Amino acid sequence: MLPLARSLLALAALLSVTEARLANPFCSDLHLGKDDGYPKNNYVDFTITVSGGTITIPDKCSRPGNKIVGESISICNTPNSKPEIWQALQTEYHFKPNFALFHIDCPSNIAGCDRLKVEIRQYCEMVTAPH
Template identity: 60%
Template sequence: MSPLTCSLLAFLALFAAADALLPNPYCSKLVLGKQTKDFIDFSLTAPGGVVTIPDKCSRPGRRLVGELISVCNVPNSKPTITQAIQSQYDIKPNFAMVNIDCPSNIAGCDKLDVHVTEYCEMVTAPH
């Protein structure tokens, strides 16, 4: 391969890597709890407002300990996502509900792409 071709390929690789690091201007994310090596990825479509996120981690011997939730409305707008408050006395993260703010007069806000990564942890029974 010629030096010019090698240089061009190296430049294209750097450009692609730099582009991958830029955040999507049409997406927001919310991180709750902690991240572990044991996780489950899934997607759902939801309108704006309060959205219930299903718990796909919890089962006997395993529990949900964290979430990374991103919501996108490409190419129309950037919705915002916040933790939905159950009560003022609830101090632990509410993994089940989030509030997505996306004005109804903007195209796509009735069908938002929501990507969820749920982080799981093994639980040991008392001895």
């Protein structure tokens, strides 16, 4: 391979990695529990629309023989502001992640904060063998 071709190939690879790492500055993400080691087909993706404050996220893994073991949440208010999200119930003795209650901080006087789209992926784990 010619040196110029190698250089262009290296530059293209560097640019694609850089683009993949750029995060949306108007989004917040939260990851709880396990998000690896689960069966690749045992997860549920869904969205909800909220207006901030304390929210409850439904458990979509609770099918017979399954339990929720992890959750990834993404919330954006592009191009107005960056909403913040954190677990609503946190104590120093509460080690198990709470996958249901969260608090979203997005001031009501900022455009878009009254209708925030929350993208959720819940990771499920089989707890009993199928019959």
